[in-house]
Amino acid sequence: MNTLPKSITPELLSFCRSISLERPVYIRSKRSSDAQMSACFDNVARKITRAGGTIAYGWAVWHIPGLYFEAEHHGVWRKRNGELIDVSPQLGDVSKILFLPDAAAVYDPTQFRSNVIASVSDTPIATEFVALAKARNAILDRYRTGEHISVMLSAADQSMLDTITRRLNELWNLAGN
Structure with a gap:
């Protein structure tokens, strides 16, 4: 099931603004060879150790037409040149994700952030x-x-x-x- 939003619609922007004032961006998804499913923050930390750069905190945004929007707390790798790349595996091996930057969504392993879900209608x-x-x-x-x-x-x-x-x-x- 591919839940990548096909486009950034006004409804999608409204959902995203309820989470962060940043604008969502499509970024390339290129899984690191040692990356594990559902471990984005660890995956990015290992990538930074090997290649430098920093982590960008935020949300992976998903959409099921006619049903709902969902934002999942997520971290991606920011290369030294500023480019964002999702180094974690995603269901369906997608080539890109929609990422909503949120500098306030810093990962704290003691405080799990639940997914944000909203109906589309x-x-x-x-x-x-x-x-x-x-x-x-x-x-x-x-x-x-x-x-x-x-x-x-x-x-x-x-x-x-x-x-x-x-x-x-x-x-x-x-x-x-």
């Missing part, structure tokens, strides 16, 4: 999808330490997560995605 399907996506994230966030889920989910939480996932998939199909 007030249709019943979009509203339910966003509510379920937030419920899913709330369950997963309870188990996070730093960038990773630290333990196996309880049986009750896993059951709830399975139910949520099934319904999200149904709504996804109803929305025509």
Whole structure:
């Protein structure tokens, strides 16, 4: 599933402004050979050790047409010449991501930042999808330490997560995605 926004629309800009006053930018995604999934801050730190540069904090922005926008706390590598590159693997091996710079979103491994999710419309399907996506994230966030889920989910939480996932998939199909 490719959730990269196809263009920077007024609705997308409005969502981004609710998070940061910076303008979102498309940046090249070029995975480092030692990069791990869901470990962007560690991936960037290793890249800086090898090649110099700095980290740029912000948010990877995703979009499911007809359903929602989502911003995921993210770090990317800023080369010495200022170019931003996403060195972390992304689902679907995308060639670029939409990055929303946010200097205030500094990574603190003791304080996980939950994804920011907003509906793209007030249709019943979009509203339910966003509510379920937030419920899913709330369950997963309870188990996070730093960038990773630290333990196996309880049986009750896993059951709830399975139910949520099934319904999200149904709504996804109803929305025509």
